Amino acid sequence: MNTVREEIITTHDLNDLHAEHLELSMGPQHPATHGVLQIKLRLDGERVIHADPIVGYLHRGKEKHAEHCTYQQFFPLTDRLDYLQPLANEVGFALTVETLAGIDVPLRAQAIRTLICELMRLSAHLIWVGIGGLDIGATSVYFYAFRERESLFDILDKLTGLRTNQEYIRLGGVGADLDAEVIRELRQWIADFPKRIDEFEMLLSGNRIFYERMKGIGRITAQQAIDLGVTGPCLRATGVGVDLRRARPYLLYSELDFEIPVGTEGDAYDRYLVRVEELRQSTRIAEQLLKDLPSGDFIAAELKDVLPPKGRVYTSMEEMIHQFKIVTEWCPPPGEVYQATEAANGELGYYLVSTGGRSAYKLKIRAPSFVNLQSLKPMIEGGYFSDVVASIASLHFIMGETDR
Amino acid sequence: MADHPVSPSSSKTEALAALVSEFGAEHLPDAADGIAGILVDRDSWLELARQLRDQEDLRFDLLVDVTAVDWPDRQPRFEVVYHLWSLTHNRLLRVKVGVPEEQAECPSVVLVWGTANWHEREVFDMYGVRFAGHPDLRRILMPDDYPYHPLRKDFPLEGVDNSVSYRNEGGVLMTQELFVDRPAGQDPTPVDRSKGDPQGYSDGAAPADES
Structure with a gap:
C-alpha cells in the first residue's frame, strides 16, 4: 500500500482531477468473484483503466x-x-x-x-x-x-x-x-x-x-x-x-x-x-x-477393460480377482x-x-x-x-x- | 459451419502438406484420436503459425490449447504441444515444437493467437520453458516467487518445503531460508507457539469452543 500512496502523492495535481489513479484489489475473498479470483484494478474515478486477473489460489496440482x-x-x-x-x-x-x-x-x-x-x-x-x-x-x-x-x-x-x-x-x-x-x-x-x-x-x-x-x-x-x-x-x-x-x-x-x-x-x-x-x-x-x-x-459386457458389476464381484471369485486387477494393473x-x-x-x-x-x-x-x-x-x-x-x-x- | 465430424485424414490437406515441406516440418504418425500432427522446428514456428492462421485453405483461427510434455531421457527434453482448430473448415491440427533443456526457449505466438498469453504463462510456470517475445511472462498458477517448475518429471509429487531452498555443497545438503530479500513489511510474521497453536488448536486437543 505504501507504494500506491507515494505514487498518488507524487502524481497529485490539483489542476488535473484525472491524475489520481486508485489501485484496487478485488478478491480473492470478494463474494462476487465466484470463489478465489483476484482482480487488480486501476481506477480513474469510476472508470476501470487497467485490469489484471490473478488466478491460481485454488491450484491443487x-x-x-x-x-x-x-x-x-x-x-x-x-x-x-x-x-x-x-x-x-x-x-x-x-x-x-x-x-x-x-x-x-x-x-x-x-x-x-x-x-x-x-x-x-x-x-x-x-x-x-x-x-x-x-x-x-x-x-x-x-x-x-x-x-x-x-x-x-x-x-x-x-x-x-x-x-x-x-x-x-x-x-x-x-x-x-x-x-x-x-x-x-x-x-x-x-x-x-x-x-x-x-x-x-x-x-x-x-x-x-x-x-x-x-x-x-x-x-x-x-x-x-x-x-x-x-x-x-x-x-x-x-x-x-x-x-x-x-x-x-x-x-x-x-x-x-x-x-x-x-x-x-x-x-x-x-x-x-x-x-x-x-x-x-x-x-x-x-x-x-x-x-x-x-x-x-x-x-x-466384454470385461477386458472395464470394472465388473458389483453384484458379481461379491459372489464370484473370478470377478473379484478381475476387479482387483482392473483397479490396480x-x-x-x-x-x-x-x-x-x-x-x-x-x-x-x-x-x-x-x-x-x-x-x-x-x-x-x-x-x-x-x-x-x-x-x-x-x-x-x-x-x-x-x-x-x-x-x-x-x-x-x-x-x-x-x-x- | 461444417456439420460433419472430424475424420482421421481431414486435416491432411494439400495446403498443409505444401506448408510442411516449405518449412521443413514433418508429419507425426497417426494418433488414436485421428488428429493430424506436425513436428515443427522452433526457428520456423512463428512464421508457420502465421501461415496456418492466414492461409485460405487452412484458417486455423482458434488456438485451443498449449501445453508441454517433459521427456527427461529424450533430446530435446521438452515438447511444446499446440492444438489448433479451424472454425471455417472444422479441422483440428496438433503441432509439436521441440525445446532443449539447455536453452529452454520457444517463440511466443501471442501475436498470432491472443489466447496463447495465459497458456504460455502456464507452460512457463509448470515446465520452465520461456517464450521469446511474450509480453508478460509471469507465473500464473504458482506464487510469483516460487522457485521450481512443478510439472517437470524430476519434481516430486509430495512437493518440497518451499520456505527453504536446498543446495548441495560438497556432499552436504545446505538449507537456506527463502524470501529473505522480500521488501520490508512482507516478511512472514513469526508465530508465537509457546502458548499452543495460534488458532487455538494444540496437539491432539479439540478446537476451542467458539461460543
Missing part, C-alpha cells in the same frame, strides 16, 4: 496427480474441476481414455451419459441463473433456481448415491442403470421444467433493472472472442454458432434434434439469453432421450489423444499422453473457464467499476477448473 494415480483413481479428481457439473467432467475423461484404449461403450450407456451431460448443463446453468441474478441484485431468482437444482439433485442422489461429486461414470459405461423410478421422476422433472424457465425469464429477462445492468456491458466482438480462444455460451453470444455437440459430435448428439442459440451483441445480456435458451434446448434433448432410452447393458496402450466435450462453459478438453503405464504420462486439462477468463480484461477495461460484477457474473467461470 491435479495434472501432477494424474501422472501418479491410476486411471480409475483419477475419476473423483475430475469431479472437482467444474464442481457444478461433476459428471460432465467425468464423461470427458472417460471418453478420452476410451478413445485411447479403444473401448466400445454400449448404446444404453451412451444414452445415459448423454442424458447426464444435459442434466449437468441444466444444473450448472441453474446456478448461473441464480448466482448471476444475485450478483446483479435480483435476489428472488436465486431461490427459484436453487429449488429446481435441489429437486434435480434428489433424483441424481437416487441414481448415483450422492447429491454432487457423484463419481458415477466408469470406463466402458456408467456405474448403475437408470431404474424405472428414476426415469419416471426425471420425466416428471423435465416436463415441469419449461414452466420454471418461464418463471426465471419473468423475473429477469423483462426486468428493467436487470436489463439496464446487463445490456451493452462487457461487450466483446466475435473476432476478439476467437482470438482469445473463448468457447461455449460466451462465444455463441457474439454470434458464432459453434457448439462441439454439432461441430465434433460425441456420444449420441449427432442423432438428437436441438438448436444452437446465438447472440448478436456479445454483451452480458446476450450471454444471459444464450444460457437461458440453452436451458430450453437441454430440456428438449433430455426429453428425447427419456422418450425411448435404448435397452441393453449400462456397462460394456489396468494399462491402456501407448499413444496420445485429445478429446473435447461441450461443457456448460465451453470446450472441456483432455490431452492424454500414455506410455503404456498404469497412470497417464501426461494429462493436460483444457479448462474452458481458464481460457474464457482471459476475456474478462477486454470486457471490463474502459467500463465502469460497478459493471465489473456484471461482466464477471455473465462470463461465469469456475475457479476449481480454472486453477485445476
Whole structure:
C-alpha cells in the first residue's frame, strides 16, 4: 500500500482531477468473484483503466496427480474441476481414455451419459441463473433456481448415491442403470421444467433493472472472442454458432434434434439469453432421450477393460480377482489423444499422453473457464467499476477448473 | 459451419502438406484420436503459425490449447504441444515444437493467437520453458516467487518445503531460508507457539469452543 500512496502523492495535481489513479484489489475473498479470483484494478474515478486477473489460489496440482494415480483413481479428481457439473467432467475423461484404449461403450450407456451431460448443463446453468441474478441484485431468482437444482439433485442422489461429486461414470459405461423410478421422476422433472424457465425469464429477462445492468456491458466482438480462444455460451453470444455437440459430435448428439442459440451483441445480456435458451434446448434433448432410452447393458459386457458389476464381484471369485486387477494393473496402450466435450462453459478438453503405464504420462486439462477468463480484461477495461460484477457474473467461470 | 465430424485424414490437406515441406516440418504418425500432427522446428514456428492462421485453405483461427510434455531421457527434453482448430473448415491440427533443456526457449505466438498469453504463462510456470517475445511472462498458477517448475518429471509429487531452498555443497545438503530479500513489511510474521497453536488448536486437543 505504501507504494500506491507515494505514487498518488507524487502524481497529485490539483489542476488535473484525472491524475489520481486508485489501485484496487478485488478478491480473492470478494463474494462476487465466484470463489478465489483476484482482480487488480486501476481506477480513474469510476472508470476501470487497467485490469489484471490473478488466478491460481485454488491450484491443487491435479495434472501432477494424474501422472501418479491410476486411471480409475483419477475419476473423483475430475469431479472437482467444474464442481457444478461433476459428471460432465467425468464423461470427458472417460471418453478420452476410451478413445485411447479403444473401448466400445454400449448404446444404453451412451444414452445415459448423454442424458447426464444435459442434466449437468441444466444444473450448472441453474446456478448461473441464480448466482448471476444475485450478483446483479435480483435476489428472488436465486431461490427459484436453487429449488429446481435441489429437486434435480434428489433424483441424481437416487441414481448415483450422492447429491454432487457423484463419481458415477466408469470406463466402458456408467456405474448403475437408470431404474424405472428414476426415469419416471426425471420425466416428471423435465416436463415441469419449461414452466420454471418461464418463471426465471419473468423475473429477469423483462426486468428493467436487470436489463439496464446487463445490456451493452462487457461487450466483446466475435473476432476478439476467437482470438482469445473463448468457447461455449460466451462465444455463441457474439454470434458464432459453434457448439462441439454439432461441430465434433460425441456420444449420441449427432442423432438428437436441438438448436444452437446465438447472440448478436456479445454483451452480458446476450450471454444471459444464450444460457437461458440453452436451458430450453437441454430440456428438449433430455426429453428425447427419456422418450425411448435404448435397452441393453449400462456397462460394456466384454470385461477386458472395464470394472465388473458389483453384484458379481461379491459372489464370484473370478470377478473379484478381475476387479482387483482392473483397479490396480489396468494399462491402456501407448499413444496420445485429445478429446473435447461441450461443457456448460465451453470446450472441456483432455490431452492424454500414455506410455503404456498404469497412470497417464501426461494429462493436460483444457479448462474452458481458464481460457474464457482471459476475456474478462477486454470486457471490463474502459467500463465502469460497478459493471465489473456484471461482466464477471455473465462470463461465469469456475475457479476449481480454472486453477485445476 | 461444417456439420460433419472430424475424420482421421481431414486435416491432411494439400495446403498443409505444401506448408510442411516449405518449412521443413514433418508429419507425426497417426494418433488414436485421428488428429493430424506436425513436428515443427522452433526457428520456423512463428512464421508457420502465421501461415496456418492466414492461409485460405487452412484458417486455423482458434488456438485451443498449449501445453508441454517433459521427456527427461529424450533430446530435446521438452515438447511444446499446440492444438489448433479451424472454425471455417472444422479441422483440428496438433503441432509439436521441440525445446532443449539447455536453452529452454520457444517463440511466443501471442501475436498470432491472443489466447496463447495465459497458456504460455502456464507452460512457463509448470515446465520452465520461456517464450521469446511474450509480453508478460509471469507465473500464473504458482506464487510469483516460487522457485521450481512443478510439472517437470524430476519434481516430486509430495512437493518440497518451499520456505527453504536446498543446495548441495560438497556432499552436504545446505538449507537456506527463502524470501529473505522480500521488501520490508512482507516478511512472514513469526508465530508465537509457546502458548499452543495460534488458532487455538494444540496437539491432539479439540478446537476451542467458539461460543
